Amino acid sequence: MNWLTKFLQSSIGKKVLMSLTGLFLCSFLIVHLIGNMQLFKEDAGLAFNVYAVFMTGNPVIKFISYGLYACILFHAFWGLYITSQNRKARPERYEVVNGGANSTWSSRWMGVLGTMILIFLVVHMTNFWGRYKFTKMPYKQYIEDLSTGAIDAAESEALDVKKMQFTQGNYEVTIIKDLYVVVADAFKQWWYVLLYVVSMAALSFHLIHGFGSAFQSLGLNHSKYNGLIKFLGIGVFGIIIPVLFAAMPVYFFFQQ
């Protein structure tokens, strides 16, 4: 284990672990975004609620989720540790005089941006993930006409299971935990929407620097692929993904 401690203490070791966990978290963001896009479906939340049951019940996904929580904790606290070490090592004059000379704005604020995302995650997971897993949730009953696709939705009595589905003649009945209504209600509050929009701006700047920097730390930057890495880091992770996430609270706020 001595080599591991030595590797973790070396400046390249610190960066490699931040990069690997950061890129894993980026891959989670894509999956999470695609799943959450179900919120935009005009089906009273049926597709989103079915997706939530799948994500919280499938054993393989459950196993990957534990890796995800470990990566979030490691990336956040190791990042804070590295930031504080760098601050101690850096003479103050350098920060004032040369602060903008060799680095971008996002790169100098990575610690603050990361802390903002961590605070967002604590609020976010307590409200949605924690509530779904550990508290009594509302249930909804959907009756879908299989020939026309029309969906009738109404509140339902709670079940012992997360979801029950059966077909009766031409109708498919689904009774399911209603996470959709929890999300929709949360985004009726302006301050909650503001928190999400500001956090997504922080996420954007964090990823604009972080995505490209991860490839550099892993030695995977090659002139052939640098254009693609820049496009993914700025265009996809810096703009498209945060904008689509921010659109969700805004959409529900203006739907009331």
Ligand code: HEM
């Ligand atoms: C703004 C739009 C977002 C909405 C509406 C949303 C919604 C949700 C909901 C409903 C859950 C609980 C159910 C589930 O596990 O899927 C959840 C879990 C989670 N969210 Fe979000 N989310 C959003 C953005 C984000 C962002 C930007 C991040 C990361 C920076 C994030 C990180 C997480 C994590 C880590 C979990 C726990 C996942 C798991 O247990 O596997 N979410 N989110």
